[in-house]
Amino acid sequence: MKDAYRIKKVKIPLSELKAGELLPFTLLNPQDQVLLSRGQIITSEFVEKLKEDGYSSVLAEILEEDEGLVAKEDISPEIKKKTLENMQEILEDLSRGETPSIVPLEQNVSQMAKEVKAHEELVIPLIQLKKHDDLTFTHSLNVAVISLFIAKFLGLKDEELIHLGLGALLHDLGKLLIPPEILNKPSNLSEKDYEIIQKHTIFAKNILDEKTRLPERVKEIPLQHHERIDGSGYILRLTKEETSVLSRITAVADVYEALTSDRPYRKALPIPEVIEYLMGSAGHKLDDEVVTTFIRHLSPYQVGDLIKLSTGEEAMVSKINPVLPFRPVIRIKKQDEQGNVYFSEEIDLSYSLTLTIIGEIDMKSQIDLERTIL
Ligand SMILES: [Fe+2]
Structure with missing residues (x-):
């Protein structure tokens, strides 16, 4: 059995939630109820609704293994x-x-x-x-x-x-x-x-x-x-x-x-x-x-980047491997029966050598595409 995850809760101002971006962690209200699960796409309607409900910030539930998902700035x-x-x-x-x-x-x-x-x-x-x-x-x-x-x-x-x-x-x-x-x-x-x-x-x-x-x-x-x-x-x-x-x-x-x-x-x-x-x-x-x-020392990818794989699938970069920055850890984009987008378990490309990255997906066109699925 897997060890229990350690969970950290971090306050995120509403201004940090950008419509069209993927949510790298689960968002909770003060009563610990899930507002939006990680891997979902943040919609402007979601952000608007939070504003209407009087939220200025929300709680992000960050699993210890996901800490790397919070992208670090190069300089402030x-x-x-x-x-x-x-x-x-x-x-x-x-x-x-x-x-x-x-x-x-x-x-x-x-x-x-x-x-x-x-x-x-x-x-x-x-x-x-x-x-x-x-x-x-x-x-x-x-x-x-x-x-x-x-x-x-x-x-x-x-x-x-x-x-x-x-x-x-x-x-x-x-x-x-x-x-x-x-x-x-x-x-x-x-x-x-x-x-x-x-x-x-x-x-x-x-x-x-x-x-x-x-x-x-x-x-x-x-x-x-x-x-x-x-x-x-x-x-x-x-x-x-x-x-x-x-x-x-x-x-x-x-x-x-x-x-x-x-x-x-x-x-x-x-x-x-x-x-x-x-x-x-x-x-x-x-x-x-x-x-x-x-x-x-160059990292061609950043946590949260959307990429295309040699299998034709799309994936999100979830961790950068400092030793092999060209082979990051990824999660493959999937859809459940209801059509909800989610991301698979992590796959470490430094081990899965048959899987290659063939390109980056333009975020803008990705957002437009996602919006047509609604
Ligand atoms: Fe110059």
Whole structure:
């Protein structure tokens, strides 16, 4: 017989319940009655009904074995928000020709570095980062967070982490001086446009030289983030030995972030393809050690992700295996006779080697699909 589960009860504010998402735990009312079982899809009607009944929070019953189902943030949303606000302010000051204060941003980076270092996971929770895509400067913020994680796994010192974080946040600052109609061109860039865009590296260095007293190490990052170790990058055509490790880390994070995001001229590439690209570039375009360290700690899935299996079935990721992040623990989506959706017992893909993941399911289309079943 199975040991009794230990149960934890956690208060969840109503605002955390998002319609269309899968419930990773059972929800209870104060009388311990089940409001909605885990594995069900949260409907807007359900949330509305709770509001009508006067609930501001509900109790989540979390089985000990399910603790991993509560997805962990990479870094706290508050620090992200503050960092984005401070970056906005710096860019506004610079656009007005004023001298910005970098101190608040330095404090943000120091906090971010602390959180990255304290993160207990052995994997880099990259999917989480994507949730903030709607905000301005998100690309730079994501590049900074990814860079800090890589630096932590490379064993860089605290001071280097701060310099790296600052440089990564400011790496595309020079785009301020590039006409937006060139930056957002929906089709292929002409040679001339490309030449203009390449200048954002040197523009950033010039702005920072003129308007800040940041250390050279920070300013080198915007200048060098498009250099490639074989000298094929831009703008100075530097080789590995001529660039700083902080710039080479930012280059890897930048490539990853750019390829996994939608752009006006192309859709985001699937993560496995991006990893292929990074591995193919390691050793001649991108720093081998940086790429290897990054990929070794990368988790392509996040708890709660919906995936498609080689059997044609759909499943939900329920745990990440830090040793084999590409083979997570999953629960297969099933339907009972009444048509209610539920999830099977956990299946550890590191043991079930015949079962493979063939793709991720787009959450948006998944939600629409689910709504038609009602
Ligand atoms: Fe750039």
